[in-house]
């Protein structure tokens with residue numbers, strides 16, 4: 001989720017970075033550092049400065065990994081493709097032509113024998129107006145709020161009783 005205002009935290013000392021963040025490779029891992037940690041680590045040779053073409057305007061404090069959205073093809077892709085094609089009155093031949101794939105490949109896909117590539121699935125989505133790709137569910141590390149923020153079982157029971 002993009003946040004409106006992002007505070008960067010130094011990945012070494014954990015302090016909010018005031019002013020410009022510094023980027024360096026520390027032990028082979030790209031990190032965002034505060035000025036003082038950056039200086040220290042670069043001087044000691046532990047950090048390798050990373051040159052960036054331009055100063056990133058919007059850098060998310062959380063690891064980049066959470067920004068990478070990967071897609072996977074829905075389980076019933078063949079059903080969705082076939083129904084959408086039939087609803088549009090297209091033959092497999094016609095649809096195959098539109099997709100620039102062979103009719104036999106399309107048939108295999110519609111029979112569920114072959115999953116389309118992500119790229120092809122995108123094209124099918126466009127041509128047929130169906131949804132075939134869903135973001136892969138990647139378990140994100142929970143933000144681990146202070147334990148007091150979570151209602152205890154007792155609290156939940158009380159809340160429920162109040163609603164009755």
Ligand SMILES: [Zn+2]
Pocket residue numbers: 010011012013014015033034035036037038
């Ligand atoms: Zn620092």
